Amino acid sequence: MVIELATVAVVEGQQQEFEQAFSIAQQYLTGATGYRSYRLLRCLEQPNRYVLQIEWDTLKSHTEDFRNSSAYQAFRQLVYSFYAGTPEVLHYEVLQLPSISSV
């Protein structure tokens, strides 16, 4: 499982429109091969900053399968005009750390 964190700055004053567009766009994401779940996070300190957190089966599920799909084009077309600048997109693995209770 790989976690995508896409950090997006939305054009000031267009947050509500972005969220409405995302409500429509999400169907193209949630139907994708290798998609597991997502959460859209809105920043408390910077109200036009959002983090789209998506869990994928593998890195390839996002970077190849989804990005080369027509669903991605449909998704992007709905939300892209609200972006102020290019989103920062990075992928992460969840560390499984042992819990060590003392030094």
Added chain:
Amino acid sequence: MVIELATVAVVEGQQQEFEQAFSIAQQYLTGATGYRSYRLLRCLEQPNRYVLQIEWDTLKSHTEDFRNSSAYQAFRQLVYSFYAGTPEVLHYEVLQLPSISSV
């Protein structure tokens, strides 16, 4: 519920030591009042970049209750020396968007 995303750059070459220190430090986090859960994420594209994602009951649980506790001091002392620069710490709410299936 509020999500903290703390983005940390770890000193190059000290990732393994940081993860070991975190395994010990986490006890001071998971016992905190208002703490719900955490995940430590390691970036695939930038191997010394980590995101510590913590779910808190409220913003205050982190910014007041935890940060003013002795547990925070113990936590910070264990991991701080591995940080290259100041972590970026921001808080987020999870948006509950309706799923709109067509325009």
